Amino acid sequence: MKKFQNVTIKGTKDGLILHLDDTCSYDELKKELDFKLAESSRSREDRLITVKVQIGNRYLTEEQEEELKGLIRQKKNLVVDTISSNVILKDEAEQLRKETEITSVAKIIRSGQVLQTTGDLLLIGDVNPGGTVIAGGNIYILGTLKGIAHAGFYGDHKAIVAASVMKPSQLRISDCITRAPDHYQDDETREMECAYINEDHQITVDRLQVLMHVRPNITRLEGGL
Incomplete structure (x- = not known):
């Protein structure tokens, strides 16, 4: 029977990555993790090392996550950065769907x-003076x-308004706000525009075409804008 094949430790310039097998029992995983971390810590320098834990298709309860973090922190100089899993709860998946x-x-x-939405909003129509549209993501108004x-109602600084x-x-x-200018041009045929937060943390209004440069990941479709 093969032993100690459930935990793989990979060193990078940013720290350690722990790959934890998702098919073995949780107790087996803990024992092997404790053993391998003890072995690797003997040759480690006297400096703090961040650890990213990848658990694949395994779901951990909050108690199990804290237990693994505690096990890693017991070893000299190790600091847990993240624990990432491919598995989420149904409620979490539903919330993610709403947000995206x-x-x-x-x-x-x-x-x-x-009018308020959790994710992106595509409004086909006008927003009259005194009307309000709110979105957790981007707002597109035709x-x-x-x-x-x-x-970006929930704090998304990358959100835009078009x-x-x-x-x-x-x-x-x-959390950025800009007031309307005193005067607008009367040209209703001007190009579609967008607003976004620039590098100075100020809202900028510009031509829609700039989005492919300032927000290259604005679309989930292949090829971008």
């Missing part, structure tokens, strides 16, 4: 109305934005 899906709505958001738009006609009374992205 695009909600499409065809309507006019009138004064006093608020129409005129004259009300308030708040993208509109066919950008004339908001207020733009918000994550």
Whole structure:
């Protein structure tokens, strides 16, 4: 019978990566992990080393995660960075789906109305003065934005707001806010525009075409924008 094949330790310039087999029993895993960490710690330098733990298709309870972290921390100079798994709970998967899906709505958001989504929002219609649209992700408006738009509602600084006609009374992205300029151009045929947080942590409004440079991962489709 093969022994000690459930834990693989790989050294990188950033620290250690522990690959833990997901087919053996949890108790077997703990014993081998304890043994191999003790062996490898004998030749380690006197410095803190970060450890990334990869557990594959194994689900760990919170108690088991803390137990593994405690086992690793007992060894000299080891600091647990992350524990990553391919498995999540059904509730977690549902929340992830909500945060990454695009909600499409065809309507006019009138004064006093608020439209809010967990993920991205695609609005086919206008946002009138006094109307508000809020999204946990990005906001795309195929129409005129004259009300308030708040993208990245839960703290996503990479979120953007795009509109066919950008004339908001207020733009918000994550915790950044910008007020409407005093005057807008009357040209309703101008190009579609977008708003995003720049390197100075300020909201910038620019042509839609700049997104392929400032937010190259804005789309989940292959090939980008």
